[in-house]
Amino acid sequence: MAEKNLLVGIDIGGTTVKAALISMEGEIISQTAVRTGIMQSEEELAKVAQSILAVAGDDVDRVADVGLAVPGVVSPEDKLTNAPNISLDLEGLMDELAKVFPGCGIWPVNDANAAALGELWKGAGAGSKNLVFITLGTGVGCGIVIDGKIVVGAHGAGGELGHTNVVEDGRQCNCGLKGCLEMYASSRGLVLNYKEHCASLGIEPVKLDHEAHALPIFEAARGGDAAATAAVADLAHYLARALSNVAMTIDPGVFVIGGGMSGAFDLFGPFVREHYVEWSIPACQNTQILPASLGNDAGALGAAYQALTKGRAR
Ligand SMILES: [Zn+2]
Incomplete structure (x- = not known):
């Protein structure tokens, strides 16, 4: 056999x-x-x-x-x-x-x-036992690993960081709540940030193909556009707020940022870091905030890692 x-x-x-x-x-x-x-x-x-x-x-x-x-x-x-x-x-x-x-x-x-789990096993978080992974796409997803194990929670909703509140009575989210992180730090959120700043600054928005079209906004920010820069700064601001709250709740060794928007990590990562340090107690201030490194392979690798650990425990 x-x-x-x-x-x-x-x-x-x-x-x-x-x-x-x-x-x-x-x-x-x-x-x-x-x-x-x-x-x-x-x-x-x-x-x-x-x-x-x-x-x-x-x-x-x-x-x-x-x-x-x-x-x-x-x-x-x-x-x-x-x-x-x-x-x-x-x-x-x-x-x-x-x-x-x-x-x-x-x-x-x-x-x-x-x-x-994929990033913990073979990616940006390799070697760490405590990791928080955040995926920034059309929504904001999150996976929390403590002592090498995913936090599932009592109802399977552990790590629903995208629906943590960052703005009291803020934008309406699909989950039914208002002011969720997802409405400010996802690609849809970035578009909303951008449109608000265009309106208040009197700037004509760049052409967007759909309500979650983040790429042109990142490009405009790279070109120095004031509304796009402010929209990216908002994203960083709210993401950092959520990260600092998580840090002082579970104190992970590393935050890994993945998803479609992590391609612009160089643009928003430094702002996230700056606010994060400002809003964290000294014990948590040096926690790394890194871009994901596995790209499209993270899901399959992490699923295999889950199978490996579950299989061994069987
Ligand atoms: Zn929500």
């Missing part, structure tokens, strides 16, 4: 499923990405499972555990309880994966938590 010394890490997105065959040391051996539709019917789920199986090739007997990063809240009972951005029958998919990977543990994990 083949030695079971490989992992499969899967990253489920709204339109794409990525899968990677990964060694126990976190080395990616092979990977694949397939486009998918609505993942509800047994037929579609079986098709997705088959395309994931293909990544293991002839080594399928060597796969010990399978990790699955999903965009939603995963309860401690491995149920998908809140997934506004995807149509996925998680239990159905886990059943299909159990058929193609017989004898393997199938371990689901929230995608931001998976990215946190």
Whole structure:
């Protein structure tokens, strides 16, 4: 019988499923990405499972555990309880994966938590045991790792930093609350910051293709545009406020900033650092704030790491 010394890490997105065959040391051996539709019917789920199986090739007997990063809240009972951005029958998919990977543990994990674990294992946070990962995209996601373990919480909502309050009675958020960090530090938030500053400074806004189109604003800020610079400064201000609050709650060793907007980390990172130090007690002031380093591989790597640790604890 083949030695079971490989992992499969899967990253489920709204339109794409990525899968990677990964060694126990976190080395990616092979990977694949397939486009998918609505993942509800047994037929579609079986098709997705088959395309994931293909990544293991002839080594399928060597796969010990399978990790699955999903965009939603995963309860401690491995149920998908809140997934506004995807149509996925998680239990159905886990059943299909159990058929193609017989004898393997199938371990689901929230995608931001998976990215946190990926960065902890092989990325910017490697070597750290306590890490907070923040993903800045159309929303603000977060994964908190303490002593090497993801903080899931009593309801699976541990690390929902995007919905922490930064402005009393502020902008309305999709979650139902007002003034959430997500409404100021996501790409949608940046666009809103920018439009406000354009209006108050009497500046004609640059052309944006959609309500979360951050790139032209970063470009304008690089060119010295006053409204764009102020919008980026707002992002940094509110993000730093949230980070300093987290620092004085759990005192992580490192903050890692990922997601689509982390490409502009050089632009906002120094401002975040400046405010963060200002709002933190001396014990927390030297905590590193780093850009993520794994890019699109973080989810699959982190899912595999989740599978590795869960599998060992089985
Ligand atoms: Zn919210």
